[in-house]
Amino acid sequence: MEYNHFMPTRVISKKDAVRDFDFSKLGKRAILVTGKTGAVKSGALADVTERLEACGIEYCIFNEIEENPSIESCVKAADAARSFGADVMIAIGGGSAMDAAKAAAVFATNDFADPYEIYVSIPRRALPLVVVGTTSGTGSEVTAVSVITASGKDGERFKKSLKSPRIYPLYALVDPKYTYKLPWNITLSTALDVVSHAIESLYSPKAGEISLIYAYEGLKRAWSAIKKAHWQTFVEFRDITPDVRDELSCASIIAGMAINLTGTGFAHAISYPLSVNKYVPHGLACAYSLVPYLKHNRGEDERRDKMFEQAVGYSFEEFYEDMQKLLPDAPSLSYAEIDSFTELTATSASLKNSISPLSGTGVEKLYLAMHK
Ligand SMILES: [Fe+2]
Known part of the structure; x- marks a missing residue:
């Protein structure tokens, strides 16, 4: 090991x-x-x-x-x-x-x-x-x-x-x-940052036994807590309960320890120009590329695919559907922005930090998906 x-x-x-x-x-x-x-x-x-x-x-x-x-x-x-x-x-x-x-x-x-x-x-x-x-x-x-x-x-x-x-x-x-009074938009974005950290660490080529444990546990806790928080906010119309907030807090520390060992992957690389130039909150900016990230890496390592499905509690497809329900519309990008963001991201080491690395063309495709 x-x-x-x-x-x-x-x-x-x-x-x-x-x-x-x-x-x-x-x-x-x-x-x-x-x-x-x-x-x-x-x-x-x-x-x-x-x-x-x-x-x-x-x-x-x-x-x-x-x-x-x-x-x-x-x-x-x-x-x-x-x-x-x-x-x-x-x-x-x-x-x-x-x-x-x-x-x-x-x-x-x-x-x-x-x-x-x-x-x-x-x-x-x-x-x-x-x-x-x-x-x-x-x-x-x-x-x-x-x-x-x-x-x-x-x-x-x-x-x-x-x-x-x-x-x-x-x-x-x-x-x-300190997180108990955070509004839904900040809770969602920060929680999706945790999910991104866990998933990007799970599929990193730098992963080892300990980082995989952190990534799995961080994802399991964060994903279950986000779903509960969403339910409490939009179905029960009440404040997110302290036990759910506590779980998100713990998940964020665990997933932080995962990326400390492996680094982040291309969902983070793609996010940076969106945050700096389009003012998209960090966690959301990462989450827009999470489903493509999973599709890109799925099938490369059976063990990690199984860990992913066990952590979220259902199949990849169900996860994709739930992500779509959670995410607000992605920002729309002009062709000039797509060119410039692709260039800004081209040299990021994070593009290679997944078991299936992403090319420059892959980056452009992800930004193109945000063109309206
Ligand atoms: Fe992050």
Whole structure:
């Protein structure tokens, strides 16, 4: 049996994980890195600040992280950390806040002549990072990856993954209560991100015994929870129950550990231009390519096909039908957009990260399916 496992983040998932955490062991001055709304609305920011005060830690708040965070925002957050003299960074939010903080924690301790040097090598250890998630989807809590929006020579914007063992959070404090009030659209998109992570990891050529267990378990929990959440919202007309939210939270961490071992596949590669240029939420943008992804890989490995059907609880065909019911209409793309998105995606390593790799023509076909 083959596997190769490393994940150094201590994950503490429980009720009041933040309120019970002793931040004083990490430093005396903290910078909180967040977006404008999620950290406040979820109640996580209030819990963190209250706890920091109780622990006698001074803090400042940098709340300028946008969705699909830019490298410039990460540098700005790092500058704020330096001028405050922060010795610990705390990210509060979804994938954007966490990914931005991972890069900012590196910028805060390394002197790069050009910020893009971060992609080449990271000489010095980053600021210790604690992450507090407010959505169930990204899995960024447990990965050595940060996806940042960068600028090309002609000003084009594209997502670029930074991967380094230097950017693992030191602690992930997971309390699903922060997700209890999320509206359906965010719940759906983030949950579909979990499903995408699990499926893309399941069919990765880098999969080993441990990542397959994570992928299977993440998919099983996430898919069953999405269906329950959908039923509660649209048939029973009530709020999604805490047990379903808790299940989604756990699934997101498990699927995060799966992609930490294998990376993501072409559904993620295809998603990036849709998010950066068409403002499609990340999980949805990935999910539009999930059925084609499965059709492309199905039949390549009998064991994985069986694991897939066991995890979702029925056949591929039934899964395709349910995905269609869950997904809103895909964005419509012009021919110019299809050309440009195909070019942006052409060099992505994720295209090859499935047991049946995808060619450039395959990418174009997937975008063409979104042309109306
Ligand atoms: Fe993702």
